[in-house]
Amino acid sequence: MVQMLQEPQNQSTQAAVVLRGVSCYFGAVKAVDGVDLEIFPGEFFSMLGPSGSGKTTCLRLIGGFEQPTSGQIVLFGQDASRLPPYARDVNTVFQDYALFPHMNVRDNVAYALMVRGVPRSERHRRAEEMLELVKLAGLGDRRPGQLSGGQRQRVALARALINRPKLLLLDEPLGALDLKLREEMQIELKALQRQLGITFIYVTHDQGEALSMSDRVAVFNHGKIEQLDTPKALYEYPKTEFVARFVGSANVLEGRLLGLREGKYALRPERISIVVGSHSGANCLCGTLLDIHYLGAQTRYEVQVGSERLTVLTSSEEQGLQIGSPVTLRWESGSLRALQEAP
Numbered sequence: 001m002v003q004m005l006q007e008p009q010n011q012s013t014q015a016a017v018v019l020r021g022v023s024c025y026f027g028a029v030k031a032v033d034g035v036d037l038e039i040f041p042g043e044f045f046s047m048l049g050p051s052g053s054g055k056t057t058c059l060r061l062i063g064g065f066e067q068p069t070s071g072q073i074v075l076f077g078q079d080a081s082r083l084p085p086y087a088r089d090v091n092t093v094f095q096d097y098a099l100f101p102h103m104n105v106r107d108n109v110a111y112a113l114m115v116r117g118v119p120r121s122e123r124h125r126r127a128e129e130m131l132e133l134v135k136l137a138g139l140g141d142r143r144p145g146q147l148s149g150g151q152r153q154r155v156a157l158a159r160a161l162i163n164r165p166k167l168l169l170l171d172e173p174l175g176a177l178d179l180k181l182r183e184e185m186q187i188e189l190k191a192l193q194r195q196l197g198i199t200f201i202y203v204t205h206d207q208g209e210a211l212s213m214s215d216r217v218a219v220f221n222h223g224k225i226e227q228l229d230t231p232k233a234l235y236e237y238p239k240t241e242f243v244a245r246f247v248g249s250a251n252v253l254e255g256r257l258l259g260l261r262e263g264k265y266a267l268r269p270e271r272i273s274i275v276v277g278s279h280s281g282a283n284c285l286c287g288t289l290l291d292i293h294y295l296g297a298q299t300r301y302e303v304q305v306g307s308e309r310l311t312v313l314t315s316s317e318e319q320g321l322q323i324g325s326p327v328t329l330r331w332e333s334g335s336l337r338a339l340q341e342a343p
């Protein structure tokens with residue numbers, strides 16, 4: 001079994017963030033409902049979940065933009081539950097970037113230094129350093145309106161990093177970008193985080209994004225964390241039906257269909273092989289082929305087994321399969337994951 005709370009390497013003992021029994025209610029809405037978690041210094045930590053699952057509220061609680069209804073928030077060993085945002089060693093990058101349109105890029109980046117009264121020449125020098133870091137050297141004189149979406153995103157990042165906060169909160173920062181740029185920025189963000197060693201807390205509803213960048217991911221559902229694990233552990237060992245379905249795709253089967261004890265089991269589509277005809281044996285099910293989707297690198301098959309519809313993904317197209325014909329699905333013993341009820 002995978003170790004569930006794997007601590008990334010090179011961590012000091014003091015946690016960057018600790019949430020203890022944190023809840024945040026808006027009237028009758030339990031936006032965050034009894035969350036416990038610990039984030040390590042230097043970690044790239046993601047909060048993943050569908051819309052309305054409470055991840056943004058959780059991020060805002062850490063940033064000090066919301067007050068917890070109950071529970072405790074500790075940042076770098078200090079109880080921050082009632083501290084205002086400016087008194088926390090934390091910065092935030094918002095999805096809409098929140099840049100000042102009338103200021104040029106350099107002044108946008110240097111804004112926090114201006115507020116602190118840092119002299120102009122020093123501000124400029126540090127802003128230029130930051131612009132270089134995010135690959136925008138030479139664009140300091142432009143206004144935000146004269147930049148592309150991806151460039152504006154980098155300005156927002158540079159502005160949030162200029163104070164070298166110990167903790168950077170990112171709320172769907174790539175949400176406004178198209179897919180290709182988004183993927184490029186994911187790689188850059190991860191590289192930047194490694195280079196700076198700052199703790200990143202990243203909110204997203206995109207499971208691919210969370211899996212590819214994060215050291216660990218908390219999966220939110222209805223204001224609670226359903227599972228907190230490394231990307232690999234989440235994918236390989238989902239604990240609940242919700243996590244199995246939300247992180248990647250999964251076939252969820254009843255134990256009695258598999259001849260196993262009561263309860264639900266997850267089986268990843270790529271863990272199944274498909275052959276023509278009805279065959280019996282261990283770790284297999286017979287069904288009828290409903291559909292074939294050629295996806296380039298992979299082929300997806302939809303198969304009716306009793307009242308269930310199962311998905312199979314193979315890296316090569318199987319020969320001789322006909323829609324409407326009997327097929328047998330097989331998997332290695334050990335591919336099934338027993339699921340628990342949601343917490």
Ligand code: ATP
Binds near residue numbers: 032057
């Ligand atoms: P999204 O991805 O859509 O931003 P989310 O997972 O980040 O969703 P939250 O924004 O944290 O979810 O919202 C959790 C719940 O709390 C939702 O039902 C939302 O409507 C509610 N909520 C959030 N902020 C407020 C507020 N200021 N007043 C009332 N309800 C709120």
